[in-house]
Amino acid sequence: LGYKSSMKALRQGKAILLVISNNCPPLKKSQIEYYAMLARTKVHHYSGTNIDLGTACGKYFRVSCMAITDAGDSDIVQRPEKTSSKKK
Numbered sequence: 001l002g003y004k005s006s007m008k009a010l011r012q013g014k015a016i017l018l019v020i021s022n023n024c025p026p027l028k029k030s031q032i033e034y035y036a037m038l039a040r041t042k043v044h045h046y047s048g049t050n051i052d053l054g055t056a057c058g059k060y061f062r063v064s065c066m067a068i069t070d071a072g073d074s075d076i077v078q079r080p081e082k083t084s085s086k087k088k
Contacts, residue, residue, distance in 0.1 A: 001057060003028055006067040010035040015067040018043045021050040024064040032065055 009015040010032070018036050020029055020043065036043045046053050054063040 001059065001063050001066045003032070003065055006032060006065050007035060009067040009069055010039050010041060013039060014069045015039065015041045016071060017041065017068040018065060019046050019053065019068070020044070020065045021046050021048060021053045021063070023049045028064065 006015065006018060010018070015036075018032060018041055020032060022045065024032075033043060046056075048056070050062040050064045053066070054061050057063055057066065
């Protein structure tokens with residue numbers, strides 16, 4: 001959870017999937033997407049805010065981005081996902 005740990009997981013090559021909230025700061029978002037492109041990691045743009053992403057993770061704090069390093073028993077990585085969903 002968080003920018004620092006997501007970047008660390010990307011640099012180490014441990015990240016399988018990145019989830020970025022829709023109100024992540026543009027500079028951080030572009031850096032994360034650049035590192036994900038270099039590491040060939042999938043990126044999912046979460047449609048909710050960082051508060052919603054933190055709540056979805058079961059935390060009581062805001063989460064702007066998170067890296068999935070171990071999917072466990074879930075099928076989160078195999079699901080077809082939209083990488084960019086913009087509302088008009």
